[in-house]
Amino acid sequence: xxxKAYGKINLGLSVLGRRPDGYHQVDMVMQSISLAxxxxxxxxxxxxxxxxxxxxxxxxxxLMVKAARxxxxxxxxxxxWHLACTKRIFLAAGLAGGSTDAAAVLRGLNxxxxxxxxxxxxxxxxxxxxxxxPFCLYGGTQRARGRGEKMTVLPPVPRLDLVLAKPRNxxxxxxxxxxxxxxxxxxxxxxxRGLENAIRQGNRQGILDRMGNDLxxxxxxxxxxxxxxxxxxxxxxAEKALMSGSGPTVxxxxxxxxxxxxxxECLAGRRQDIQLEVAHTVEEA
Numbered sequence: 001x002x003x004k005a006y007g008k009i010n011l012g013l014s015v016l017g018r019r020p021d022g023y024h025q026v027d028m029v030m031q032s033i034s035l036a037x038x039x040x041x042x043x044x045x046x047x048x049x050x051x052x053x054x055x056x057x058x059x060x061x062x063l064m065v066k067a068a069r070x071x072x073x074x075x076x077x078x079x080x081w082h083l084a085c086t087k088r089i090f091l092a093a094g095l096a097g098g099s100t101d102a103a104a105v106l107r108g109l110n111x112x113x114x115x116x117x118x119x120x121x122x123x124x125x126x127x128x129x130x131x132x133x134p135f136c137l138y139g140g141t142q143r144a145r146g147r148g149e150k151m152t153v154l155p156p157v158p159r160l161d162l163v164l165a166k167p168r169n170x171x172x173x174x175x176x177x178x179x180x181x182x183x184x185x186x187x188x189x190x191x192x193r194g195l196e197n198a199i200r201q202g203n204r205q206g207i208l209d210r211m212g213n214d215l216x217x218x219x220x221x222x223x224x225x226x227x228x229x230x231x232x233x234x235x236x237x238a239e240k241a242l243m244s245g246s247g248p249t250v251x252x253x254x255x256x257x258x259x260x261x262x263x264x265e266c267l268a269g270r271r272q273d274i275q276l277e278v279a280h281t282v283e284e285a
Contacts, residue, residue: 044081056087178246
């Protein structure tokens with residue numbers, strides 16, 4: 001059996017402040033995209049994991065392994081499965097690559113075991129693994145609050161064609177980004193309500209006008225290459241260019257698939273130091 005594990009971008013990311021438990025209170029609109037990993041399941045002796053990307057550890061630190069173990073602990077069922085992941089989502093990129101793989105494991109194991117967990121139980125288990133995992137269970141377009149685990153399903157956005165760009169050797173510490181946010185004086189969090197209203201109205205231009213990411217200022221100031229990529233995407237015809245999550249992936253939204261493909265081809269010719277993908281929004285995981 002195989003499960004697709006779709007990546008995500010943030011159409012809006014608002015940081016409201018630090019919570020007593022050390023996490024940050026956030027308000028986000030998260031959106032599934034066509035760039036996806038594939039997780040396959042085969043009967044095995046105990047739990048094992050392999051991946052076609054050698055840079056991804058396959059030990060107990062991997063969220064897929066953590067998800068399988070959490071599922072076993074929750075249900076009391078032995079997890080005798082061999083997992084194999086075909087990795088296409090950029091690593092450590094702000095695209096929820098690890099979270100979506102973990103969500104695919106939870107969905108897959110639940111189906112293979114006769115669905116012992118209902119949706120609420122599965123979402124609660126997902127939240128215990130990571131803040132983005134509940135969204136990735138079902139994907140689509142959702143507003144996430146709390147530390148990212150309180151989900152509200154929104155209508156699908158009009159199709160958005162994307163170019164995703166990530167500097168190859170750049171990694172960003174999410175903890176560092178949030179720490180720097182806490183030290184930013186006079187910051188006004190992005191208002192997500194207008195973005196949600198535009199989505200509910202199906203207003204494509206309204207969505208573009210209200211998109212934003214509170215984390216972008218911190219990451220872009222530290223890594224000027226991200227601002228350069230945003231400017232290049234805009235010069236190539238992007239209607240909007242934004243960073244996803246805590247970075248370092250930036251994405252441009254183009255009028256159609258052909259415009260996105262032309263921009264990606266042009267950018268690839270200029271830069272050998274970035275990973276590039278053409279993608280589009282999708283409705284569900």
